[in-house]
Amino acid sequence: MSRSTRWLWSAAILAYAFLYIPLAIVVMYSFNDSRLNAEWVGFTLFWYEALLNNKEMLLAARNSLIIALSASFSATLLGTMAGLAIHRYKLKVLPVLVFTPVAMPEILLGVSLLLFFLQVLNLTLGMISIIIAHTTFCIGFVAVIVRARLQGMDESIFEAARDLGASPWQTFRLITLPLIMPAVVAGALMSFTLSIDDFVITFFTKGVGEPILPIQIYTMIKVAVTPEVNAVSTLLMLLTLIMIIIAGKLEARNMEAAGGEAGK
Amino acid sequence: MSIRASARTHLGAILLFLLPALILFTTGCARQDESEAVPGRGENVLHLFNWNNYIAPETVRHFEKFCNCKLSQDYYSDNEEMLAKLAAGATGYDLIVPTGNAMDTLIRQGALRPLDKSLLPNLRNINPAYLETVFDPGNKYSVPYAYTLTLLGFNEEKIRELELPTDTWAIIFEPKYLKKIKGRVTVLDSQRELMAAALKYLGYSVNDTDEEHWKQAAELIVRAKPYWAAFSNTSYIKELAVGNLWLAHGYSNDMFQAALDAKKTGRGFTIGYSTPREGAVLALDSMVLQRSGNRPDLAHQFINFMLEGRNSAELTNLIGSGNPNMDAMQYIRPEIANNKAIFPDPELLARLEMLRDLDRKQRRSLSRLWTEIKLR
Amino acid sequence: MTKKAEQGRTEGRAEERAEVGIKERTARQRMAKFFVAGPPLVFLTVFFVVPSLIMIATSFRFPGEFGGLAPIAAPVVSAHVSQGLEYGFTLEAYQFFFSDILYAKIFLKSFAVAAATTLICLVMAYPLALLISRSKKHLRNLMVLLVVLPFASNFLIRIYAWMIILGPESGLSYFINAVLGALGITPITLLFSPFAVLVGMVYVHLPFMVLPLYTNLEKHDPALLDAAQDLGATRWQRFWRVTWPLSLPGVFSGAALVFIPVLGMFAVPDILGGTGDILIGNLIKDQFLGTRDWPFGSVLAIMLTLAVLAIAGLAAWFARSAVGQRAT
Incomplete structure (x- = not known):
């Protein structure tokens, strides 16, 4: 066992290194005292200071967080339902609806949603239109993961619950949800990062005069990748990390409490 | 731990994860109202x-x-x-x-x-x-x-050292020049701009829509393509400024920026830019x-x-x-x-041209030509 | 007993019970089905099917003289509009697509890149996902988080970071070229090459492979592996005969989540690619943000979607027959 574990660890460390080396560069250059991301000149916090004085950027970050949280919430909810329904009921239409947005090039989804919002719904573009658009393309990602989790799972446990007279809701809440939880969390994380990072669909579905982070960053990058952009990225990661850690801590505390209760 | 308890904790965790969203939502909305209230509810x-x-x-x-x-x-x-x-x-x-x-x-x-x-x-x-x-x-x-003008930006020291001309489009199209700077050149990733440069070099107008002339221009581009590093619309600014590129086809604003960056960071070279004598896009x-x-x-x-x-x-x-x-x-x-x-002085100004829009058929056939160029 | 047979038995039992016909329960189940399948169905019908229909209709129209679309009804000729404009519906864009082998070539090339990306992602993600699923519970969440965290930063920033790493002045370039030089091979450039495109594609899509794999591997019962070991299976046999077949659903969903988005991606070839790196995503983007040819852009996208669905169908069929074979 130990030899295979060692082998796994080295492969995993390589993968993590692959993921984190570019990131290290991003973070490092956010403290670099040079406008060009080219070589190390000296340490500075100037870019963070500039960032905190950039009202538009802060507003954009806030807007994007709201969008990402709302979109990932609704996509996780709908995607989990879709994943469950597809697995359980052998549906014909739903799988196509769920998985085709994943198969569709982003730009097409962006343009078609824009046409739809403007010419069919006559909606004023804004946060709502972006949230809807992001939800649409995230649902598929969540559903795929949830379904992969359910596939090949022992069905007898659900049967047993039903035999014991559990209602569908009870079965879901007490059996299914805990079992698929890792997939739900993974799907939520994925939707969040997809949403906060999306440029193409956001560009098309955003309204007038509302700064959104990916657009703002794209605007800055078009001129040049300045360390200020790196600073934004670093802060975003930090914020995400903190949010997830707090959620994890709360869950752990909850679990202890629940564990105690269950023990009685 | 019972299953029931674990389900409850998971639900709890989800709700708590959403709490910051709620807080952001409410505080966010409040702040927005505030900021809009100043210039008169978004009217002014x-x-x-x-x-x-x-x-x-x-x-x-x-x-x-x-x-x-x-x-x-x-x-x-x-x-x-x-x-x-x-x-x-x-x-x-x-x-x-x-x-x-x-x-x-x-x-x-x-x-x-x-x-x-x-x-x-x-x-x-x-x-x-x-x-x-x-x-x-x-x-x-x-x-x-x-x-802005579409022109040539270059690393002055390198180009002088290699004795290359900078006042002609030949430098990005002629293999005899390009072979000295292979892989250190980028051109714009724009159908119209690159075709315009090629057409100008061949002595035609940037707005020439003659299929035959387009073919000649495409041939010129295909012949020069192996020597170019990439089609680039923005990254050439930085790559010029740090010295990875020696020559770029691009916009005057961007070259200005690249020259400024190279100077500010104390690189051992300067970035120059000039308009080819054949004329260019304004x-x-x-x-x-x-x-x-x-x-x-x-x-x-x-x-x-x-x-x-x-x-x-x-x-x-x-x-x-x-x-x-x-x-x-x-x-x-x-x-x-x-x-x-x-x-530009009046003499050069006379040789600059503005791009005119193509009709839909021309746009489609130029797009096909461009795809062909890229795939070759 | 095999999985398939077991599943068949439970399904059989369910049918039996339905026949027994506890009416109230079936009604309840139908209600549940309605509640579970209904909301995503409605949402996607409104916000995906309808816009898609608009796009499909677009593919049968003429591009507008100035971008957008030509009108459906005959235009009112005014001073601004020249006469002889097309209107109504047409197969022109489809004809254009099939008139040139060029577009088929780009499709093939894009599918090759997508396949290569998927394969590399799988090779990199599998050990990682396996390790995470076998770690202690509190470590697991942290390790998953570490996979996703880089993706909370901006996508373009990460690609630009690769520009630095692969650039001609980077340590990596120096190292590789020093090695190649020692072997007597002419130096190569890493940036602006198909290699750089592949690196960027893998980097961007790796978590989409890790997450489904992990969620699948995590539910495997370690007792199965212990049992295999007790029966004298070697380490390799245990993986190949137990873990791998059980993880196939994860592999397939991961592959789908990598393969498909790669096809639509245009930013990576744009930024990291060289003069020949054009993929179908770039072509589609160009129809909307370059050539102003929406009908042709829609045709390309429809063809791409059809091709993807065909491949997905084939893969599902293969998977089913493979699983079936193993079960018998």
């Missing part, structure tokens, strides 16, 4: 759909003070991005700053509102050479804002009013404000854009005002 706002980085921050401040309103900007980095969004029906912008050919399209679509020139006394500051363009005879809809960006804008009054105020030399010069001093405003020249830093690549 001018919506500008502008190029990235195409107005100096101090100009924004000065204008907001001057008009006692708020200037809200959305950005595009390509005329086509802006046109696509408008073509799908996006409305609500007061002002747009399209390039000539895109403006042509907007005018012909009937998307623009005619100007009221009585509100624009400063229009007299504009150099007549930049008025009365083919796109908008009589300037019914548009007022020139700034312009892109004149103009301020126009979208028909559906709510505040034509503010838009006129803005245009007249930007026509003041002092305000117009701020942009040129920031990004090195060409300036059609005669009154602005006195405020422009001399090293920019005297740069012939930014302010």
Whole structure:
């Protein structure tokens, strides 16, 4: 066992290194005292200071967080339902609806949603239109993961619950949800990062005069990748990390409490 | 631990994860109300759909003070991005700053509102050479804002060392020059711009639509392609400035930026840029009013404000854009005002051309040609 | 007993019970089905099917003279509009697509890149996902988080970071070229090459492979592996006969989540690619943000979607027959 574990660890460390080396560069250059991301000149916090004085950027970050949280919430909810329904009921239409947005090039989804919002719904573009658009393309990602989790799972446990007279809701809440939880969390994380990072669909579905982070960053990058952009990225990661850690801590505390209760 | 308990904890965790979202939502909304309350519930706002980085921050401040309103900007980095969004029906912008050919399209679509020139006394500051363009005879809809040239930027030391010419398109098309700088050259990732350079080099107009001439230009491009590192629309700025590239086909603003960056970081070389003698593309960006804008009054105020030399010069001093405003020249830093690549002399000006829009059939066949070029 | 047979038995039992016909329960189940399948169905019908229909209709129209679309009804000829404009519906864009082998070539090339990306992602993600699923519970969440965290930063920033790493002045370039030089091979450039495109594609899509794999591997019962070991299976046999077949659903969903988005991606070839790196995503983007040819852009996208669905169908069929074979 130990030899295979060692082998796994080295492969995993390589993968993590692959993921984190570019990131290290991003973070490092956010403290670099040079406008060009080219070589190390000296340490500075100037870019963070500039960032905190950039009202538009802060507003954009806030807007994007709201969008990402709302979109990932609704996509996780709908995607989990879709994943469950597809697995359980052998549906014909739903799988196509769920998985085709994943198969569709982003730009097409962006343009078609824009046409739809403007010419069919006559909606004023804004946060709502972006949230809807992001939800649409995230649902598929969540559903795929949830379904992969359910596939090949022992069905007898659900049967047993039903035999014991559990209602569908009870079965879901007490059996299914805990079992698929890792997939739900993974799907939520994925939707969040997809949403906060999306440029193409956001560009098309955003309204007038509302700064959104990916657009703002794209605007800055078009001129040049300045360390200020790196600073934004670093802060975003930090914020995400903190949010997830707090959620994890709360869950752990909850679990202890629940564990105690269950023990009685 | 019982299953029931674990389910409850998971639900709890989800809800708690959503808590920050809720908090953000509520506080966020509150803050937005506040910020909108200042300029009068979002009414006194001018919506500008502008190029990235195409107005100096101090100009924004000065204008907001001057008009006692708020200037809200959305950005595009390509005329086509802006046109696509408008073509799908996006409305609500007061002002747009399209390039000539895109403006042509907007005018012909009937998307623009005619100007009221009585509100624009400063229009007299504009150099007549930049008025009365083919796109908008009589300037019914548009007022020139700034312009850029498509030209060659290069690492002066390297190019001198290799004894290469910099005043001709030959340097990006002729293998005899290119073989000395293989892999250190980029050209624009733009069908129209690259074709324009090739057509100019062959002695045709940038607006030539003769299929035969296009084929010749495509051959020229395919022959030179193996020597180029990439098609690049933006990254050449930095790559020139750090020394990875020695030659780039690009926009004068970007070359200005690259030269500045190279200087600031104390690189051992300088970035120069010059307009090939065969002629090049001049892109004149103009301020126009979208028909559906709510505040034509503010838009006129803005245009007249930007026509003041002092305000117009701020942009040129920031990004090195060409300036059609005669009154602005006195405020422009001399090293920019005297740069012939930014302010071409009359002789060169005569050899510059503005791109005209292609019709839909031409657009489709150029797109196919371009795909072919890239795949070869 | 095999999985398939077991599943068949439970399904059989369910049917039996339905026949027994506890009416109230079936009604309840139908209600549940309605509640679970209904909301996503409605949402996607409104916000995906309808816009898609608009796009499909677009593919049968003429591009507008100035971008957008030509009108459906005959245009009112005014001073602005020249006469002789097309209107109504047409197969022109489809004809254009099939008139040139060029577009088929780009499709093939894009599918090759997508396949290569998927394969590399799988090879990199599998050990990682396996390790995470076998770690202690509190470590697991942290390790998953570490996979996703880089993706909270901006996508373009990460690609630009690769520009630095692969650039001609980077340590990696120096190292590789020093090695190649010692072997007597002419130096190579890493940036602006198909290699750089592949690196960027793998980097961007790796978590989409790790997450489904992990969620699948995590539910495997370690007792199965112990049992296999007790029966004298070697380490390799345990993986190949137990873990791998059980993880196939994860592998397939991961592959789908990598393969498909790669096809639509245009930013990576734009930024990291050289003069020949054009993929179908770039071509589609260009129709909307370059050539202003929406009908042709829609045709390309429809063809791409059809091709993807065909491949997905084939893969599902293969998977089913493979699983079936193993079960018998």
